[in-house]
Amino acid sequence: MTDTTTYTEAEERIFEAALQAFARKGKDGARMQEIADAAQINKAMLHYYFRSKDKLYAAVFAYVFQRFFAGIGAAVEEAESFEAVLRTFITGYIDFLKDHQDVVRLMVNENLSGGEAVVQQVSTLKSADGNPVRALITRIAQATKTGEIRPVDPFQTALTVLSSCIFFFIVYPTMREMNPGVARDRDGFLEERKAHLIDLLVHGLHPRS
Amino acid sequence: MTDTTTYTEAEERIFEAALQAFARKGKDGARMQEIADAAQINKAMLHYYFRSKDKLYAAVFAYVFQRFFAGIGAAVEEAESFEAVLRTFITGYIDFLKDHQDVVRLMVNENLSGGEAVVQQVSTLKSADGNPVRALITRIAQATKTGEIRPVDPFQTALTVLSSCIFFFIVYPTMREMNPGVARDRDGFLEERKAHLIDLLVHGLHPRS
């Protein structure tokens, strides 16, 4: 189930509709009928194309999982100084998340309900040796050895960076309610967020006497 | 629906069972039957006590919402230096989250499905003037003015601190899969996490020339 999988026009619409439904209501909460409606297709055709709800979910999740980590990978590649890595990563990943919010929601939903689908997908990353999280961790470890940054735990640091970028999109409804300014100028807030995170992490990781 | 609400013994059991079910499978995915079973009660009694699934969910969410922010509040109070605030908050809040993982899951689930229940609850915090997130933000703003820390955006900083503490618990299944060491010694990992976050943030916020 790689990225090379191709779909017909109808299947594409189903896919997008299913992603949106599963992301908002989870695997159990989503309804085949609403997916069919959103895809402008008959409900019977949904089963004709994807056999069952489980199979549809599995296909959508596999797609989302690859996307989620591809977004990370694209941001780590090709950067010289570690500060440039940090800058590129934070900017690139927040932009990616902004454009793929359903991807985040589905990933989180899957984790909340146990994450059984995650298990199989993780092995995909390992075997391909293209795990972008590991790439980020390795890059951090490298920078601690060269003295480019303070001696920090690479795994913890990577987790902190990811947390700080992703969490906002998860709790956006609460954020919006507590600080209406966030909703009034969402893009502006996200630009501020990038700057804040780069500033905080560069200072937090900078070597000291 | 304040904390002063009292419940009978049976209602307490229902409450705990419902929290667990809603947290793992969401409002739609959770089943009244499984809640009844877990509460060691007849399914009809569930409706006798709480009328409907919607009302049960509303009651559980209100309880969880208060708990979630009370956990933040308890950690901000009574600390002298800002570094002490940071230390107390991170230690206290991670410990709180560790002991109330279903609270996190339910909060996130609600946000993923639109967060309609959040709207009413936020007004509760505002009117009571006991919004602990605002307290944290105020404390950060204060520290920037006295020069105790660098001039940073208080809202962004508070969001970063919360993100870094909470996110791990949301994506734990994925973490465990990518780094089995996390599952082998969970408590140890969380102690490391506290130390890492305190270290990173203290350095990141420390005033510089």
Add this chain to the structure above:
DNA sequence: GTCTATATCTCGATAGAC
């Protein structure tokens, strides 16, 4: 207050005509 039995509805899935 407690439980059994059941009404009512909704969902996933399929049969079968076209």
Add this chain to the structure above:
DNA sequence: GTCTATCGAGATATAGAC
């Protein structure tokens, strides 16, 4: 490939005996 009609499982909710 496409659609209508429907089956059967399982869900919420309630009626009514005790």
